[in-house]
Amino acid sequence: MIAPDRIPRIVIAGTHSGCGKTTIARGLMQVLVERGLSVQPFKVGPDFIDPGFHTAICGRVSRNLDPFMMGENGVRKTFARACAGADIAVIEGVMGMFDGLDGTGFASTAQVMALLSAPGALVVDVKGMSRSAHALVRGYFSYDPGIILGGVIFNRVGSPRHRLLIEAGLETTALGFVRRDRRADLESRHLGLKMAHEVTDHTGVGALVREGCDLDRILALAGSAPPVPGGNRIRYPGGMKKGERIRIGVARDEAFCFYYQDNLDCLAAAGADLIFFSPIRDPLPEVDAVYLGGGYPELHAGALSCAPCTREIRTRAADGLPVYAECGGLLYLCEELVAGPGTSHRMTGILPAAAEMTEGIQGLGYTEGTWTGAGFIPAGLPVKGHEFHYSRIHPSPDARFSIRLTRGRGIFGCLDGLYEHRSVGNYTHSYFSSEFAHSLILAAEDFRRS
Structure with a gap:
């Protein structure tokens, strides 16, 4: 078995967003899997959609690598932990290779390459x-x-002639010449590209890479990577929390599908059994807390409005069930969701606010701040994450906010999220700290005893 800090690895970097690095990364993963390799996929940055495709292709959960949210050691720790048992790691970059936070290189693809001593293939x-x-x-x-x-x-x-023109002035190693082909197209959908579960065939992008790339050279480049700096010193918690484990219900279906795998692992390590359920189709399971991730509740607002789970969450939240929600989950916790002109649906009504979908983007980028003492979360606890939403929240005058922001837009001003009872909902997709997970576990244990 390959030691995780010595695993062959390659970063698919790009000159800019839209240059095709997602197509190349997906295709490379597909071809390597077809060769019988166990491929561990990663995505630089706070993306949810690309990791879904990686996971579907590789059969191993794709992880985000984000120095802003995770810290430098967190990037190395997640990388080494996820690579256990894999033969090779393929890391898809973000934006242009050197594009980072506020015009710097921080949180860029290049920074992650340096942190992991990972060689890159530049997509042009x-x-x-x-x-x-x-x-x-x-x-x-x-x-x-x-x-x-x-x-x-x-x-x-574009053509064999086009390739010859490029080869005539070649100054660097060519790892591939991938032609224009409709197999590389990924159809757009509501608020972005199609999700992985909406695409059943990934062989087209695999064929493009197989036909156009020098796989032996790419594998040799991945195999040339030196040990991850400090990777052999990384240590992980030895075991899970002792005693009776609490049960956290995690909404996972076509309406709620955006989760960082590290967050789920953090809850499990803190002492939780994760119970996955669909708010659209399933009754609320017997759980001690609920986690509602982001997604597309506006596309399924009618079904959610009529679902028994919606009423059950409202009732149990009023009894003190801890509920934590992000972005799409926040919309679900509001009193109503206006999904379009003249289209309003009743949601759980836990938070004193109405949600409204908009045509233009309302928030995009990293967020940072501190919790205000919302629900079960201690005041002053730091929070880092990311927001991306085409919606507005209209809170009631007496609404209480869950996060005071120093970065990001949130709901308005320097405030994000709302809380009521022990329910918390915010636009920020947060990256969980162990302190946050512990707070949720304690609240769930308290609810169980009540």
Whole structure:
């Protein structure tokens, strides 16, 4: 078995968003799986959709690697823990390779490459250019000498003639020439691309990579990675919490589908058994707390409004059941959800607010702040996360807010989230700290005893 800090690894980096790195990463994962390798996938940044595709292709849960939310040691810890038992790690980058927070390199693909000593394959979209691609590549290869770039994958090559024009001025190792092909297209849907469960066939992108890339060179590059710095010193908790474990119900269906796997692992490590259920189809299970992640409740608002689970959550929340909700989960906890013009649906009514979908984006980017003492969460506890929403919250005048922000938009001003009873809902998709998980566990234990 390969030690996690020595696992072969490669980062699929890009010159910019939309250059095709998602297609190349998915295709590479598909081809490696077809070769019989156990592939551990990762995604740089706070994305939910791409990891879903990775997981579907690889059969191993894709993990986010985000220095802003996790810290540098957290990135290395998650990487090493997730790689146990894998043959190779494939890491999909985010945005342009050097694009980080506030115009810096912090939380960029390049930073994650440096933290993990992971070599990269640079994806360059060559549609509409030939020799100019080499000027672009030269800049990326020389910009930061501390970053290991092992070669280039030229994407959206238009024809054999186009390839010859590019090869004539080649200055770096070509890892692939991937032609323009409709198999690379991923259909758009409400608020973005289709989700992994809506796409049943991933073989098309695999064929593109198999036909256009030099797999032996890519594997050799991945195998050249040195040990992860400090990776052999990483330690994990030795065991789970002793005694009777509490039960946390986790909503997981087409309406609620956005979760960081590290958050679920954090709750399990703190002493929780996770009970997955569908608020659309299932009754509320016998649980001591509920976790409602993000997703698309607006697409299923009618079904949620009529579902028995909606009434059951409202009743049990009033009795003190701890409920934690993020983004789509926040909308579900409101009194009503206006999903479109003239279309309003009754939600759980736990939080004193109405939610309204909007045509334009209302919040996008990292968030940071402190909890205000909401529900079960101690006042002053730090919170870091990410927001992405096309909705507004209209709270009642006496509503109480759960987070005071120093970064991010939230609901308005410097405030995010609402709380009532022991129920908390916020736009921030937070990255759980052990202190947060412990607070939820204590609240669940208290509810169980009541």
